[in-house]
Amino acid sequence: xxxxxxxxxxxxxxxxxxxxxxxxxxxxxxxxxVVRNTKSTPDTVALVIGGGxxxxxxxxxxxxxxxxxxxxxxxxFASPSAQQVYNVAKAAxxxxxxxxxxxxxxxxxxxxxxxxxxxxxxxxxxxxxxVTDDVSSAxxxxxxxxxxxxxxxxxxxxxxxxxxxxxxMDSVVEIAERANDRTRSFGVAFTGCTLPGADHPLxxxxxxxxxxxxxxxxxxxxxxxxxPTADELAELLVAxxxxxxPEGLETSGAxxxxxxxxxxSVKYEELFxxxxxxxxxxxxxxxxxxxxxxxxxxTSFDMxxxxxxxxxxxxxxxxxxxxxxxxxxxxxxxxxxxxxxxxDADDLTEAEQTIPEATxxxxxxxxxxxxxxxxxxxxxxxxxxxxxRIDAIxxxxxxxxxxxxxVRAAVAAAxxxxxxxxxxxxxxxxxxDAWADKAGGTSGALWGMALRAVGDAVGDSKAxxxxxxxxxxxxxxxxxxxxxxxxxxxxxxxxxLVPFRDALASGVDAGKSLTEAWAAAAVTAEQAAEATAQLxxxxxxxxxxxxxxxxxxxxxxxSMALIIRAIxxxxxxxxxxxxxxxxx
Numbered sequence: 001x002x003x004x005x006x007x008x009x010x011x012x013x014x015x016x017x018x019x020x021x022x023x024x025x026x027x028x029x030x031x032x033x034v035v036r037n038t039k040s041t042p043d044t045v046a047l048v049i050g051g052g053x054x055x056x057x058x059x060x061x062x063x064x065x066x067x068x069x070x071x072x073x074x075x076x077f078a079s080p081s082a083q084q085v086y087n088v089a090k091a092a093x094x095x096x097x098x099x100x101x102x103x104x105x106x107x108x109x110x111x112x113x114x115x116x117x118x119x120x121x122x123x124x125x126x127x128x129x130x131v132t133d134d135v136s137s138a139x140x141x142x143x144x145x146x147x148x149x150x151x152x153x154x155x156x157x158x159x160x161x162x163x164x165x166x167x168x169m170d171s172v173v174e175i176a177e178r179a180n181d182r183t184r185s186f187g188v189a190f191t192g193c194t195l196p197g198a199d200h201p202l203x204x205x206x207x208x209x210x211x212x213x214x215x216x217x218x219x220x221x222x223x224x225x226x227x228p229t230a231d232e233l234a235e236l237l238v239a240x241x242x243x244x245x246p247e248g249l250e251t252s253g254a255x256x257x258x259x260x261x262x263x264x265s266v267k268y269e270e271l272f273x274x275x276x277x278x279x280x281x282x283x284x285x286x287x288x289x290x291x292x293x294x295x296x297x298x299t300s301f302d303m304x305x306x307x308x309x310x311x312x313x314x315x316x317x318x319x320x321x322x323x324x325x326x327x328x329x330x331x332x333x334x335x336x337x338x339x340x341x342x343x344d345a346d347d348l349t350e351a352e353q354t355i356p357e358a359t360x361x362x363x364x365x366x367x368x369x370x371x372x373x374x375x376x377x378x379x380x381x382x383x384x385x386x387x388x389r390i391d392a393i394x395x396x397x398x399x400x401x402x403x404x405x406x407v408r409a410a411v412a413a414a415x416x417x418x419x420x421x422x423x424x425x426x427x428x429x430x431x432x433d434a435w436a437d438k439a440g441g442t443s444g445a446l447w448g449m450a451l452r453a454v455g456d457a458v459g460d461s462k463a464x465x466x467x468x469x470x471x472x473x474x475x476x477x478x479x480x481x482x483x484x485x486x487x488x489x490x491x492x493x494x495x496x497l498v499p500f501r502d503a504l505a506s507g508v509d510a511g512k513s514l515t516e517a518w519a520a521a522a523v524t525a526e527q528a529a530e531a532t533a534q535l536x537x538x539x540x541x542x543x544x545x546x547x548x549x550x551x552x553x554x555x556x557x558x559s560m561a562l563i564i565r566a567i568x569x570x571x572x573x574x575x576x577x578x579x580x581x582x583x584x
Contacts, residue, residue, distance in 0.1 A: 001194040002301060008197030012053040012075045019060055023328045026064040030091040032084030034060050035070035038338035043095040045163040045172045048088055049156050051102055052077045055216060058152055058298045061329025065338055067160045075405055076195055077217045077398050078440030079107035082114035089119055097125030097169040101156050103148025104130040107441035110483065125169055129176040131155050133185040133309065135244055136213030136222050149216050150261040150298045151183040154311040161323035179317060186240045187307030189214040189221060193264060193300045195401065202397035216300045219395060234277035237308035242285060246312050252286035257321060259293040259309035263300045271306060278308065290318065358423025361463035365424035368574060370414045373431055375566040377407045383562055391555035393548055399443065399555040406439025406447055423460030443556055446484060450476035466514035470505045477501045491535040493556035500525040500564060515571040522568045529553055529561035
């Protein structure tokens with residue numbers, strides 16, 4: 001468990017502050033993460049990596065000369081928001097374009113792609129590489145669906161070395177893709193990890209058993225076995241990886257970089273015992289181990305586990321892997337120290353958003369928006385543990401935590417907007433940005449889109465009416481399905497949002513008031529959420545563990561239904577209060 005923390009919600013921010021204070025020779029803080037504290041060669045490609053916090057040395061520990069130019073750092077186990085990625089990329093850019101590197105998780109894909117689109121719209125050449133090294137997370141025929149774990153290091157290292165050497169953007173991307181194609185990883189865990197403030201781990205493994213094929217965010221394994229000896233574990237890891245030799249290669253005479261990665265609680269001495277047998281097995285298979293790495297490179301808080309990565313080299317990849325690098329957590333050879341960049345206090349500040357003019361009717365609507373968000377916060381807070389429990393059946397167990405972070409930030413932003421005289425649309429837009437930024441992850445991105453779509457529909461010029469709200473909900477559903485690619489039946493929040501949209505529109509079209517139409521649609525939403533228990537997940541982190549989720553509803557669908565019902569209660573309360581006022 002995590003023992004040393006102050007306020008759990010402040011943990012990631014305070015961790016970054018301490019990291020920068022202790023590693024100022026390499027990095028400086030910017031809004032959204034960290035960038036190099038040294039000057040880079042002008043007109044070269046900048047590599048910006050990132051993901052959720054809680055995996056150190058990934059990702060901030062890999063920022064420095066010869067490695068990444070910046071790292072976007074999300075909250076604990078939550079992808080950085082698009083705004084965070086954009087901020088770091090802008091601060092790290094050298095004039096030769098920006099390559100974004102991240103593990104292949106739904107939230108990271110959503111947010112990094114959003115940032116990429118924004119950078120491209122400003123004329124910056126921006127590309128992406130999503131690392132897909134984990135062989136347990138999808139079959140070989142679906143390699144593009146695999147997640148990124150410790151193989152992040154190999155892809156980031158050679159891409160960064162290519163950028164440092166002055167390669168063009170096209171060449172850096174080709175190198176990154178080639179490294180990804182030649183990297184395979186497989187891991188096991190003996191215990192789950194416990195986030196700051198939590199009283200139980202995200203998943204658990206029975207005493208004397210080992211989860212096989214787990215993820216680095218608390219995703220449970222795809223199988224379970226008795227805990228083996230060190231030699232037996234080495235044999236399991238090597239045998240699994242040698243069933244997937246990259247296309248066109250043979251084991252005899254091949255050169256590989258083996259990485260035995262500790263996930264947080266396995267001691268280095270234990271890893272060395274395991275690697276002893278790994279080295280023997282690789283040699284017996286005819287492989288030559290080049291520059292073995294044994295230690296903590298991509299962790300998961302206090303998870304007790306380990307993973308083995310094999311990076312299959314060619315001459316160019318080996319040269320780039322061995323190129324000098326100097327980062328807080330990874331050093332290779334000797335670099336010529338670059339001059340320090342001047343510190344800029346403005347790096348951490350963001351301009352206060354202006355409040356557009358709004359009518360009195362819309363400002364009154366903003367107060368109702370704030371009440372609705374407050375109700376959403378109350379119901380999420382009350383159900384956070386249960387949402388986490390549902391999510392942990394086949395996912396990583398952090399849905400409740402992520403929803404709490406997002407809705408609390410949304411309420412704070414909406415409160416500020418209302419106090420400054422914002423209309424309904426502006427209040428929703430402020431809340432949307434705050435939710436996406438602070439929650440991170442897939443749910444953060446999608447709820448940010450939903451609130452923004454409703455804001456776009458209601459505007460700042462009149463009181464939000466039933467037609468505008470129904471139009472906004474329809475816009476939210478369209479935006480989420482277009483961006484996240486989920487559809488009804490995939491076991492996501494879309495399975496609630498689409499029937500809710502249809503029921504709300506039907507009620508409004510029939511002439512019902514917003515309160516009446518929303519009440520009937522809320523029942524539909526609750527029924528739809530319950531029905532997801534009979535679906536198998538086809539999207540997100542739960543997909544590799546689909547069978548485990550059968551009989552349990554989707555956490556995102558449940559949280560959406562809870563919020564829809566809570567919002568209806570605010571409508572009903574407002575209507576009752578208005579009736580009492582009229583009678584008085």
